[in-house]
Amino acid sequence: MEKSKSFLLLCIICAFCLIIFPKSLEGTSLTYNVAANERACFYAWADKPGEKVAFYFAVQTGGSFDIDYIVTDPRGKHVISGDRERQGDYVFTANYVGEYSFCFSNDMSTFAEKLVDFEISIENEPRAELPPSKGITPDQTSSMEESCLRLSSSLSTVSRTQKYFRTRENRNFSTVKSTENRIFWFAILESAVIVGMAAVQVFVIKTFFNTTKRGHV
Structure with missing residues (x-):
């Protein structure tokens, strides 16, 4: 029980030092x-x-x-x-x-x-030194400092990973958006070609029948 209280007190001191003596x-x-x-x-x-x-x-x-x-x-x-x-x-x-x-x-x-x-x-x-506290040994202080450093390194890794996934998400979204635009304009072009071919066919057929009628006359 005493160890738990000492550890909790050490955590409070570390947090206090980080606030009062920021890096x-x-x-x-x-x-x-x-x-x-x-x-x-x-x-x-x-x-x-x-x-x-x-x-x-x-x-x-x-x-x-x-x-x-x-x-x-x-x-x-x-x-x-x-x-x-x-x-x-x-x-x-x-x-x-x-x-x-x-x-x-x-x-x-x-x-x-x-x-x-x-x-x-x-x-x-610079690595700050914690003020001495009653009931906390130097070994406990050193262990707590190492734990804080490992936690800081882990948080930095998590931050980098989040940035990486954010970048991948933005790039994938940009690729999807570009693909959608290309599909849209390709569909518009395809529809225009189909309409144009239908108009040409109607014109050719109409011209063909007009020529046939004139030949019979």
């Missing part, structure tokens, strides 16, 4: 419609060397669901880049203080717009 994290989650032949850039600032930069993107709709991207550091050097990628999930270390640019290019498309869902986050998370 240093800056993030941006956006959805942007990249027009044809457009180059769109977004920026994030790293305050000090060694910060972790997470970059995630996924093309939701448009064309073949692919886009060119490039990440540049404050010196103008390329950190990561790719051509005709559908989605990406990268983490790299910001070795220099300054502004990092994240650019999407839709130069390969002449008319198709690309809807891109992306997220940029810069994180520098």
Whole structure:
């Protein structure tokens, strides 16, 4: 019973510390419609060397669901880049203080717009120490910290999985919508061809009988 009370008290202390001493994290989650032949850039600032930069993107709709991207550091050097990628999930270390640019290019498309869902986050998370508490041993504290870290990793995995399924759902919906439009216009064209052929047949038959009557006369 005493262990359960100590564990519950430790959970309360951890939650309190997370609220009072939040981790240093800056993030941006956006959805942007990249027009044809457009180059769109977004920026994030790293305050000090060694910060972790997470970059995630996924093309939701448009064309073949692919886009060119490039990440540049404050010196103008390329950190990561790719051509005709559908989605990406990268983490790299910001070795220099300054502004990092994240650019999407839709130069390969002449008319198709690309809807891109992306997220940029810069994180520098020092491991906080819990204040000492009566009845809680250092081993229990360490075990609780490891459990919290595993839980955080699991939640991050769940979040990535949800984004993946969201991307698949949007792409499948776009494919179904495109297929429906193609079937609709094909049916319209087929109906127009049938009507046109019927009109031609009527005209040919009418012309044939008119010629026959004139021959008998």
